[in-house]
Amino acid sequence: xxxxxxxxxxxxxxxxxxxxxxxxxxxxxxxVILKKNFLNNDINDSKKISKKNRYKLKxxxxxxxxxxxxxxxxxxxxxxxxxxxxxxxxxxxxxxxLATKIDFIIVDGNKFKSYKNIPHQTIIKGDExxxxxxxxxxxxxxxRDNYMKKIHNEYPQYGWDKNKGYPTKFxxxxxxxxxxxxxxxxxxxxxxxQFKLKL
Numbered sequence: 001x002x003x004x005x006x007x008x009x010x011x012x013x014x015x016x017x018x019x020x021x022x023x024x025x026x027x028x029x030x031x032v033i034l035k036k037n038f039l040n041n042d043i044n045d046s047k048k049i050s051k052k053n054r055y056k057l058k059x060x061x062x063x064x065x066x067x068x069x070x071x072x073x074x075x076x077x078x079x080x081x082x083x084x085x086x087x088x089x090x091x092x093x094x095x096x097x098l099a100t101k102i103d104f105i106i107v108d109g110n111k112f113k114s115y116k117n118i119p120h121q122t123i124i125k126g127d128e129x130x131x132x133x134x135x136x137x138x139x140x141x142x143x144r145d146n147y148m149k150k151i152h153n154e155y156p157q158y159g160w161d162k163n164k165g166y167p168t169k170f171x172x173x174x175x176x177x178x179x180x181x182x183x184x185x186x187x188x189x190x191x192x193x194q195f196k197l198k199l
Contacts, residue, residue, distance in 0.1 A: 001041060003131065004131050005130070005132075006121060006123070007106070009119075011066075011102055011104070012103065012104040012105070012132065013098065013105055014034075014106045015105060015136050016109075016127055016133050016134075016140055017091060017140055018140040018144045019140075020087055022167075023166070024165035024181070024184045025144065025147065025151065025164070025183055026147065027072075027086050027087050028070060028071070028072050028073075028140045028141075028147070029070065029071055029073075029093070030068065030071075030137070030140035031070075032132045032136045032139060033067045033100055034064075040060065043061070043135055044128065044134050045134055046138045046141040046142075047127075048128075054142055057135075058138055058139060058142045061138060066100065067098050067099065069094045069095075070094050071093035071094040073086040075182075078187065079186050083188075088112055088113050103119075104118065104120065105118055105119070106120070106132065108122075108123065108126040108137065109122055109123075110122050110124055155183070158178070175190050
């Protein structure tokens, strides 16, 4: 079972991102503050939950959390500052959207930059250990998926409704066939030479 809190601070938030390894679309981060009596045994790392359950849990989190927020960082900015910095920026932006005053931040992974001098702790596999980070991973994943489904209607040939911008064989073949869009990350290796030679 995941833990509710890491620190003794009164208001602790958890933050996580989704879409870091994608070839197209934003990197999306979410931040969640849970109530002190929050309990849910189904919440876990979003990658370990089925799509159907992710959306069910998203509703529960949004209804029962003290507060939540999310932020997208789009490809142009990702190309400008690199994906690691964009992921951190997305998390910081989502924290900045909260109305509640934060005392402590717990972050999934091992990289973060100090935000407004609020103490923080990075936690490797934090989305498998703490409810607020796992909740943030669910919000980030579902909000990003919703965005990718929306832009899929604009460019259906890339299959973003299914691959969500990840580097699947179908997505790479579509890039070779149709070129790239304004939603692709130009700083990423969009296909490899070996793959190109096979076609």
